[in-house]
Amino acid sequence: MNIYGMTLDELSSYFENLGEKKFKAVQVYDWLYKKRVNSFQEMSNIKKELVSKLENDFSLEKPVIITRQNGKDVHKYLLKLKDGNYIEAVLMHHDYGNSLCVSTQVGCNMGCAFCESGRLKKKRNLETAEMVSQILVIEADLHIRISHVVLMGIGEPFDNYDNVMKFINIINSGKGIDIGARHITVSTCGIVPKIREFADSQLQVNLAISLHAPNDKLRSQIMPINKAYKLKDIIDSVKYYIEKTNRRVTFEYIMLEGINDTKECALELANLLQGLTAYVNLIPYNETSHIKFKKTSNEQVMKFYDILKKNKIGVTVRREFGSSVSAACGQLRAKEEEK
Numbered sequence: 001m002n003i004y005g006m007t008l009d010e011l012s013s014y015f016e017n018l019g020e021k022k023f024k025a026v027q028v029y030d031w032l033y034k035k036r037v038n039s040f041q042e043m044s045n046i047k048k049e050l051v052s053k054l055e056n057d058f059s060l061e062k063p064v065i066i067t068r069q070n071g072k073d074v075h076k077y078l079l080k081l082k083d084g085n086y087i088e089a090v091l092m093h094h095d096y097g098n099s100l101c102v103s104t105q106v107g108c109n110m111g112c113a114f115c116e117s118g119r120l121k122k123k124r125n126l127e128t129a130e131m132v133s134q135i136l137v138i139e140a141d142l143h144i145r146i147s148h149v150v151l152m153g154i155g156e157p158f159d160n161y162d163n164v165m166k167f168i169n170i171i172n173s174g175k176g177i178d179i180g181a182r183h184i185t186v187s188t189c190g191i192v193p194k195i196r197e198f199a200d201s202q203l204q205v206n207l208a209i210s211l212h213a214p215n216d217k218l219r220s221q222i223m224p225i226n227k228a229y230k231l232k233d234i235i236d237s238v239k240y241y242i243e244k245t246n247r248r249v250t251f252e253y254i255m256l257e258g259i260n261d262t263k264e265c266a267l268e269l270a271n272l273l274q275g276l277t278a279y280v281n282l283i284p285y286n287e288t289s290h291i292k293f294k295k296t297s298n299e300q301v302m303k304f305y306d307i308l309k310k311n312k313i314g315v316t317v318r319r320e321f322g323s324s325v326s327a328a329c330g331q332l333r334a335k336e337e338e339k
């Protein structure tokens with residue numbers, strides 16, 4: 001078992017079962033996440049026999065950084081996992097803090113037509129520890145603290161639901177990395193039963209839905225998941241989420257030239273979202289060499305934006321970070337795998 005996959009509660013039970021004080025778990029968390037030691041030997045307030053026991057029962061293994069590409073305010077990482085698989089993570093410097101985009105799976109099965117990650121099918125889910133340690137290795141590499149986490153790297157978080165929920169629990173713990181729930185964002189392509197389950201969990205974490213089209217016909221063409229869960233199901237589950245949590249939802253909308261960026265699409269989108277406590281995040285498409293879609297011009301993006309505004313839909317345009325460092329999710333990994 002990797003220690004970075006243990007919640008504080010689990011670690012407390014572990015010590016209790018050994019006949020030790022539960023509080024030992026808080027001490028170990030402190031060494032791991034506040035002092036950031038890399039071995040049990042360094043945990044000087046833990047007695048020798050217990051250190052040996054911990055060494056026996058847990059590993060402290062983390063992914064290894066293979067490459068780091070630097071752009072303006074952005075660092076893009078290719079990381080190698082213990083079984084030789086690759087994932088990516090992207091660190092972005094914002095004026096409000098440092099945000100890390102983490103991966104949740106090796107590859108992805110959702111098959112969105114515009115997305116590079118999905119060109120390579122899912123090999124496996126990431127373990128909880130492999131998500132937590134993305135934060136740790138990148139903080140150590142750049143000598144920074146990460147204040148915000150977005151689950152928008154490779155993979156579909158709700159296709160790896162249990163590990164993702166545990167990941168959130170661990171990084172949110174005040175005794176550990178201590179990233180506030182409101183600073184964590186989960187992004188899903190729309191796995192409806194999981195959106196409902198997530199609502200029931202009552203977490204104060206942000207939810208973003210990758211919408212990308214205002215009607216089922218178009219959405220099914222670019223996002224196969226729409227054949228399983230229609231827009232109406234998504235909107236209903238979002239309403240349920242808002243009822244349960246009182247939180248505003250973000251709809252992500254990639255602007256694809258000539259596909260979903262027309263005036264008609266904007267009006268249809270405004271109609272679809274009317275009355276919801278939500279806003280739209282328009283995303284400039286990050287073009288990739290293998291995929292035919294083109295990026296909408298800034299001018300057209302602003303026209304689309306204005307139509308939503310006029311129709312009283314909250315809307316923002318996402319700042320672009322990626323293109324200079326091929327940060328479209330999955331591009332680095334795909335290059336490495338194809339070598």
Ligand code: SAH
Nearest residue numbers: 115152155156187188189210252285286328
């Ligand atoms: N599977 C999840 C999270 C990973 S994708 C989801 O679908 O939400 C994170 C976001 O990046 C999604 O909104 C996705 O549609 C978007 N995305 C994928 N490829 C992109 C590209 N080339 N340019 C811009 N955004 C992209």
